[in-house]
Amino acid sequence: MTSPNGLICFTNCLLPLEDGSLVERDLWIDERRGIILDSQRTFFLRKERPDRIIDLGGNILSPGLIDIQINGAYGFDFSVYEGDDEAYKEGMKTVALKIVETGVTSLVPTLITQEKSLYPKLLHLLRPFSVPNSANLLGWHAEGPFIQMAKRGAHAPPFIIPAPERLKSFEDVYGAENLVHAEDWMMEDGETDRVGVRIITAAPEIDGVMDTVPELIKRGVVYSIGHSIAKTDTATLAVIQGARLITHLFNAMPLLHHRDPSIIGLLGASPHLSSAFTPLATPVTTRTPGSPVHPVSRGGTLRLHHGGKATSEAFDEHETPPQTPVDRRELAISSETIAQRLSQKGGRPELHLDKGETADMAFERPFYEMIVDGIHSHPNSVRLAYGAYPDGCILITDAMKILDPHLKDGVHEWRDGKRFVKEGDKLYLEGTDTLAGSVVTLDKCVRNFSRFTGCSLGEAIKCATYNPAKCLGIENRKGTLRPGADADLVVLDRKGHVVCTWVKGKEVWTRSGSQVVA
Template sequence: MDRVKIFNGRIITPCRMLERGTIVIENGCISCVSAEDVTAGDAFEINANGNYVAPGFIDIHTHGGGGYDFMDATVEAYLGAAEVHAQYGTTSIVPTTLTCTNEELRRSFEAFRKAKAINRKGADLIGIHLEGPYFSPEQKGAQDPRYIRKPLKEEYERIFEWSDDIVRWSAAPEIEGAMEFCRYASKKGALMSIGHSDAIGEEVAEAFENGFTHVTHLYSAMSGVKRINGLRVSGVIESAFLIDEMTVEVIADGIHIPPDLLKLVYKIKGPSRTVLVTDSMRAAGMGEGPSILGSLRDGMEVIVEDGVAKLPGRKAFAGSVATADRLVRTMVKSAGVPLVDAISMITATPAKVIGIDDKKGSLAAGKVADIVIFDQDINILTTIVKGKTVYEREQPPVKLA
């Protein structure tokens, strides 16, 4: 229906929590947020039953889920992953590619464009994140080393010609040509992010001055303090903490980063400069066992166990299998972060970082009605995208006396 009323919920707004509040949705947008019950005419009513009502989760770094990877470069993969993530409270995603051939990139761009036009049942596809191929070989992580290379102007100009949907790009700023590349990509509207980098502090400072304003999966595949000629120098991790204006993202599954380091990130950067991301691969939302990182055709074999994907030798992680609800749960239950702040780190903050905070990321009149309802254990009960319910948890049957 064009008008929906959500009532009897603990509504998390940008500035407070409304106990037993009400939200009215009209034509896919929020028209009213109230601490009291309000009349909404012939609206379809959703009783939140005292559960939490929050902005829909925004994941700005995900490679797939539910058996799908965006490197499969099919419409089915984009739509399937979007539907799976919606079941876990995510209402907007930035599909992320891996280091690969340009032909694979182009196929994935085309699949994204087609999927975005017909997506009605899953998380909103808000743009593409290119993770690579301009990385440090020393910090490649699970990225395929066959395709890691230096940025060439004719190449990245051509890539931008292929798609208008690129909203962020992760690269290592210390490699040759990275500064010129960053300045060009920033002018094209892409959020530039330091990732898979072995940079030292001076290089990170120069990168920030040239437009690298964000850090991809802090602590994962990046430099920390090290010695050069016997002297200690800072790395990307320390620089991210030192540069107040720089935003960071963390894979808050409790495995990529343990709870004590999640507490440290929260203490130093705070909720307004910390983004929770899944960095999920195709096995997210599925069971343990063998899987593929990247495309089915040319991806890397991995093993999923202990709640994370690992390379076959088990010497390194190969992507996350987390879903957004798990990130919030970890921050609250394991890292001791207040719920309101944890929600901000997966709603308002990523919306601002990716440049969509005028439309998404908070529950306020005029914003798109992307909403999630969850219980005290962060179990997702209802997911609403653009005013339409795309997921509703099945309730157990009532036992009769």
């Protein structure tokens, strides 16, 4: 059903605002242009009212959910390429068409560490993509290969490398054409899209990475700290250099320690960092030797072997092999040097007498991802992080190809002749107690997050809509209900369950038996 004049009004609904509040207000969209409208301006300019009015019965009308880290879904793995471009595109299409049932209208496909020659091909295939009635694939997230061996999770050790030639090392791996300064992304329908997203997760302590970060930022890449053993000073310097994100907080990084909070400590960064006070010294750790584990790659398909065990991509290995070469200049960076660099950016670091006001900081804390399935991070940890820095929280699934809300519990085929056991949101390799990855959907993460932290549903929605969009710099188009933004919407009931999903002004999925009055 379409509106004769293209105008649709959603009424009797709650709209989540960018501050996390929920307000009772109508929303107008133009289904022909696929955008959200300023209702008053539209009425006075066009002298028209919407011909179609949709009563949402008091439900929540939210921006569509955005998943910026997802490894696959519905049987397709973004990291597996078997030499057939069309088959790969069909897999992308399958994910884009089906995932809307979970309220996701935009996602960033994620590649784990690959054999070097595969990156240029895969990253080219993962340019922004959509077909009618599907979610938007916004670009790509390359998680590796410039990561720390000791925190590799399920990444293949032989493919993990340093970047001794700085930017050239990155271009040699990802392909220089995939790291150009500005790109016009061609969509499946032939239109050009300038919302192409590129995220790179790398460990800042790895040789060559730190020096490369500023140039990556200039080229529009979102640099994320992850799979790293970075100490506090190194992690802080990475943020000064331009790091904007932390990959799956708590997982594949050092534990929080009160003397050196490392990467996790960035959430509570102190104004002291930019002060003229006497700097605190942070010790530098040395390498810890261990035993390597060898995967096998066959026919262009990445196949990971871990001594008979499969691990979640975000979890640490039990064995620690020799670590990736570390750039000693960066590890030796002093707190004093960091303070000097931050002081050049201004702020109010001095002691002051204003009760209830925090001194201004030149240091901007990064966004951070969390997998809120109740497995990867304890609810207490989730609440602790959110309490420290609510505006930086981004919910992700980090889901594997077996993400499918219709998949029944039981034993299922996996790969290399192995099978996994699904028990709710838990996945185990058959015959072991080893986690095999995430299968949680993003809408469930939203519900879990509200329960774990005690925040409102509106505040939880913000962490899966506005926050990821702002991190990626696309908040004028996605993750918001601003006039002019894409009409990517999800209707949620008051318990956070998806009722229906809209992409660019068109209804693309409706829950069976739902009652939406048009």
